[in-house]
Amino acid sequence: MKIKRLLFILMILSLSLSAFAQDAETRSSRIIISGEILNDEQMAQLKELADSVSAAYNFDLVVAIGDIGSEDPKEYADNFFERYGYGWGPERDGCLFFVYTTSDGGADFRFSDSGRGVKILTETAFRKMETGVSRAFMNHDLYEACRSYILDWEKFLEMEANGRSYNFFYRYNIILVTLSWVLALSIGITVLLVWKKRMNTALAQTQADAYAVSGSLAYKTKTDRLLFSKVTKIKKQKSSSSVLTAGKHKRRR
16 A cells, blocks of 8 residues: 555656646646556546536536645645636636645645636535545545546536535435434424323312312202191900900809
């Protein structure tokens, strides 16, 4: 890996802006990379892709590699884009992906947007493009870095053509929608549980007072009075044995 990185840096150090800034024919090319870094097939594929996207959306997509010396990378990239006539239309619509060597012998990159590219390249769009290029750049894959840059811009330009922009809500749309559903479901369950708890008020009752409508029942007191009474007496008859005894005594007289 270290050897591959060293070769990658040496290839970049071997380049100079003078190699591609000498005539109009060179300035018309959107992919300015030495053939020692990318093979002919890769160069042809990148040029075709960059030209196709640029023509479809009237937006110049440029890739260049060079040595900036002690100059500021941002200023150099901005000046390079203007100096060599890049940019589509009067507003110079376009973007430059510029790879340069650093003072410590490494390599870094900058983006320079112009015209309507400034509006299209939102903070979220920039972070997406930077992440894709950085991932390929760290793997020392310049071809994939350039391809990622062009494809990201194709996405941004397509959205712009449809009246949309690549912003935070678009990039994290799936995550935001999922979180919204989870949050809504959590709130719904919480509300139902609270309602259920409040409705559980049934208690055992020993009286019916709670269910009686006030004034709907009227109670009257009733009294029983004794007006008269009648007693019937019945004489108790004597037994038969007593009658016989009494008769016997009477005949003796």
